[in-house]
Amino acid sequence: MSTTQRSIGHRVVVVGGGYTGMLAAIRLAHRTRRADVRITLVNPSPRFVERLRLHQTAAGQRLAEHRIPDLLAGTGVTFVQGTATALDPERRVVVLDEGAARLDYDTLVYALGSTTDVSRVPGADLHAFTLDGPRSAGLTARLRQVAADGGTVAVCGGGLTAVEAATEIAETHPGAQVTLISRGEPAAMMGAKARAHMHRALDRLGVTVRTGAGVAKVLPDGVELDDGEVVAVDACLWTTGVKVPPLAADAGIAVDERGLILVDATLRSISHPEIHAIGDAAAVHMPWGLIHGTCQSGLPTAQYTADTIARLVRGKPVKPFRFGYFHQPVSLGRRDAVIQFTHADDTPGRWYLTGRLAVAYKEMISSSPLTTYRLSKRMNVTTIVSKGGRATRTREMR
Structure with missing residues (x-):
């Protein structure tokens, strides 16, 4: 890092203000609060969307409004409202709104999620x-x-x-x-x-x-x-069916056939290691196969990436990402639900939960990201219920 770069701090840009981008920014700010790190979160809208509750809004139910600047308050993270329309990974630049603005970065967290x-x-x-x-x-x-x-x-x-x-x-x-x-x-x-x-x-x-x-x-x-x-x-x-923005592919970043960024065992781009991909923007492999994009798997990738960047900034080694699934929570209207507990590879286990207990469990899951954000401003809160057990302990670097 040059003298000029040191004087302005290590610049981290998080592109995408959904579940994963939000946690990555807040947790990284807490983990680097004594380091010279400047974090910027970019999102097209100042509104935070609870995707876990979108089926409720479709039915006409009104949900609480959450604003990204409010969620970031007190963290030191800078919020920039804008749409990332291009990346220049060679110059390490994010282009916003067709060239209306540019953000330089030393480390990029790519958290642009999928859409239907x-x-x-x-x-x-x-x-x-x-x-x-x-x-x-x-x-x-x-x-x-x-x-x-x-x-x-x-x-x-x-x-x-x-x-x-x-x-x-x-x-x-x-x-x-x-x-x-x-x-x-x-x-x-x-x-x-x-x-x-x-x-x-x-x-x-x-x-x-x-x-x-x-x-x-x-x-x-x-x-x-x-x-x-x-x-x-x-x-x-x-x-049915999801797609990701073509931003990474258009920038020449290595992606798979669906446009997901190909990452190594530390969730860093295999072609541009200064880029960390999280959530359903990344092709994350475990021994049983590819992790599919859910909040359950996305938040652990954000937690891991925030911790990884904090360690890299300090020159410390990092361990490979490990993750295992734990449950499949499904609401069945407002008065019923079913929770299928799973093996690490997301196949169904023996146990399941229904009725009022399942409703309470599902509501706890749906509310947990916002609680995690608030707590993560002052402590390290884990979102990883399972690391996959023995199968992921010997995972090789990809």
Whole structure:
């Protein structure tokens, strides 16, 4: 590091103010409070989005407003509102808003998360709503109108988000006929007993489940299935498939076929080690395979990366990242839930939780990031429930 660089401190830029970027910035500020480190967090909006609760907002429920500057208050982290539109990893520069501003960095934390992919199925980008991004606008009002008219809502997808959205909509808008459309079994990653409880909840709420054929096309007033059948619907919510911004790939940073940054065992880019990728922006491998993007895995990558940067700034060695899954929490409306406890590789274990205890457990999980941010301003709070056990102790550097 040059004399000039030392005089202005070690510059860390965190791109992305979601769950992972927020924790990385706050925890790193605490870990480097006695070091000459300057941290800047960049995000297009000053509003912090609780993605774990997006299915609630889709059903028209109002949530508490959280502002990024308020969450960062007292940390010393500088917030810059802007959209990262380009990276120059050779000059170590982040370009904001098509060149309106530039941020120099010594270390970059890349935390640009994924969004729902509406490009793979014709018509989804034109006629389907999503829980995130521009296609979420107007969903709440549309659902209210459909419910008032006794119309039909199609929730397309078989993942946990689809199940949460379908049950939330059905409970909040009992006048609507909700149909969950999935090629395979919904929530197939859960154990049989947990899925049985989920299906009982779907039946109780009047949700129709259609499996065996995926959606081939989204129409203005329906969805066309793979087998050619057209299902008439008044509103379509798309929850399947994700994509990441092309920013890293466009900058020449090594990425996989989906655009995720390829990282080593310390979550540093294999092509540009001054770049640390976290959450669902990174292709993180464990012995059983690739970690999929969830808050459960994302927060540990943020915690680990903040600690890693703090150690590197001080010239200390770092150990490889280790992580194991612990649970699959699913809300089934506001009065029911199911929690499937898992093995480290996210396969279902023997134990599961349902009913009021599961509702309380799920609410604790959904609220935990904000609690973690507040506590992380003054202490080191762990977000890692499991490090994966014996299988990850011998993990080789990738």
